[in-house]
Amino acid sequence: MNVRSDLNRKVVEVFGRLAIDKRRLLFSQLQKRGISAYVAEWVLESVVPGVGPLLPEEAHKVQDWAKRVIPGPKDQNIIKHRLSQGETVRVLTPVEVEVDLNRKKKPSHFARLRLLGIDEAYIPTELLEYYPDLLRHGMWGVVELSQLAEGTAILSFKPMQATVNLELFKDTRRSFSLEEWRALLLISMGYNPLAFNEEETNLLLARLLPLVQKNLHLMELAPKGTGKSYIYENISPKVRLVSGGNVSPAVLFVNNATGQWGLLARFAVVVLDEVQTLRFDKPEEIVGGLKGYLANGKLTRGGLYETASDCGLVLLANIQLDERQRPVRDILVEELPFFLQETAFLDRIRGIIPGWRLPKLSGDYLIGPDTEISVGLKSDFFGDVLLAMREDLGPDQYCARTVSLKGERPYKRNEESVRTLAAGFMKVQFPHGDVSREDFERFCLRPAIEMRQLVWDQLYRLDGEYRQYEHNLECA
Structure with missing residues (x-):
């Protein structure tokens, strides 16, 4: 990515106090206290507001505040x-x-x-x-x-409460070129934009789609070390990452004994990390409930309770690669728990992020002490404004009018998925709605088709029922 170093200055001029030099978070050492970036950056803004590099006296002040106010695991009894x-x-x-x-x-x-x-x-x-x-x-x-x-x-x-003016945020997009805006998005996610090419940037931005689109369900498959869960841990308290432990129908859907709604009813996005290592209680009931929820957004369990939710579900899983860094297996989902390989379930996943095409995260790929372009949006504001974009239906309507798949009888879920994914890419990169047809096809539609094609490839190989439709997804 070729972006000029004066992007730092422009971001501060346009966003003011909503901008932060991400190196401040690094130098503060606050995340070593077990808090997410959206919390740590709020602390920085509250205790030592500013956008430049964190000065030694500021670091001392914020650490002193943290010792007094942020409890550690050994401080409960104290x-x-x-x-x-x-x-x-x-x-x-x-x-x-x-x-x-x-x-x-x-x-x-x-x-x-x-x-x-x-x-x-x-x-x-x-x-x-x-x-x-x-x-x-x-x-x-x-x-x-x-x-x-x-x-x-x-x-x-x-x-912690960020103030979101969605119309004002959309208008700020006009101050940036597309390349600058994509760089700003990566910086706000904690990445060094100069370290990624166009395709890798698309894949990183795809991780934001469940935030801007209601009921958008994704899967990311990649080897260890590519930072699949990094953004979800640090973007918003309305995103819940489940890593390790038991996952039961009561945890996901509703506790029939108490009537308390589960994670899918209470959060905007639920992320199941390293699904191969999670322990699923009553897997048949879980996959049955998920199939219904992923299809129609309705949560229920045994007919006792029912509610609607717009929560997105993200599944993160590790896969093995060969010496060329490509998946060992043609059936990518073979390493998932068996009950998640059911085609009726997979069909309801909108797209797969091919995380194996991303480099393993190292110091060069994240914002570091020497990162030249490092000013992004504060994480609490960034997460809230992305979630606010869910209410903007303009991109969805644009895609409904302009996107259709080739073929005499295109498969309905493929078309719906491509439209939903493309609209999500449009919200992230063109929130002001001003996009040329060329840019829409290159940065929104093409990545959307590639993500859905990976799901369709799995269905095509696993179940002959799907082979009555076109294999290669192309737009008319």
Whole structure:
């Protein structure tokens, strides 16, 4: 990618306080405290605001703040002891609120602060009215805690909250060339834009599609070390990464015993990382529920509860490569758990990101101390504005009008998938809607077809039913 070094200056001029030099995050060492980039950059902006490189005195100040406010895994008992001694304690932590109408202990709503090992803290109802996301998927923020006669209580809560003006964001796109904008997107994701070619940039941007498109379900297959989960860990608290442990129908869909909705109902994107190593309870029930959900966006389990959700599902899996760095197997999904290889399930996956075409991440590919172009969008704002793009239906309508597949009888899901993926690429790269037909075909439509073709290739090989349709996907 050939981008001039003055892009740093332009990003600051256009976005102001919403821009940040990503090297500040690196020098702050905040992520070593176990917090995501969207939290760490919020801390930087709150404690030592600025867009230039982090100065030594600023690094010292933010580290001092972190020691006092960000609890480590060994600090639970210390914080509880301070509370027991009547202290008011101020900590940065995720807060989740649950409501149990049947519980005998009042009030029926209570806060969980899992980093602190506190499962039932009193929280004022006014905070729930101000910040309803506490009830949906939880929020990160600075809380003041005290120990009252009734138990642990939250006295105040200052959330991480980016302000998103979607129309203003769209208009900022006009200040940048396409190459500059694609570089800005990579920097905002934490990557060095000068290290990737055009195809690799397309693949990295494809990881953003489930954020900008409702109910967009993807799979990424790659060897270890390509950073499949990196962006999902660091982009937004509304994206939930599941890595290790048990995955059950209650966790994904709904707990029939309590009526509590699972991850797919409460988050914008759910990512199952390294699916080969996850332990799935009742896999037949899981794949049955997923097939229904991926097809129509309805969540249910045994008919007891039903709701709609626009959550996207992303499956990340490792695959083996040969000496030419190509997949060993023609059937790419053979290394997935058997129940996820069912063609009726795979058909509902919109596209496959061929992560094996990306280089293994090293210092050269991420923002580092010597990265020349390093100013991007703050992660909390970047994640929120991408999610806000879900409500912009203009690109979807454009693709519905202009994209159709060749053939006498094109397969409906192929056409729908290509349109959805192309509209997602358009939202990410051309949010202002101003795109030439040539650029649309090169940067939106072609990558979309390639991603869906990989799914279609699997279906074609696994099930003769699909061979009644054209094998090669081409647009009319």
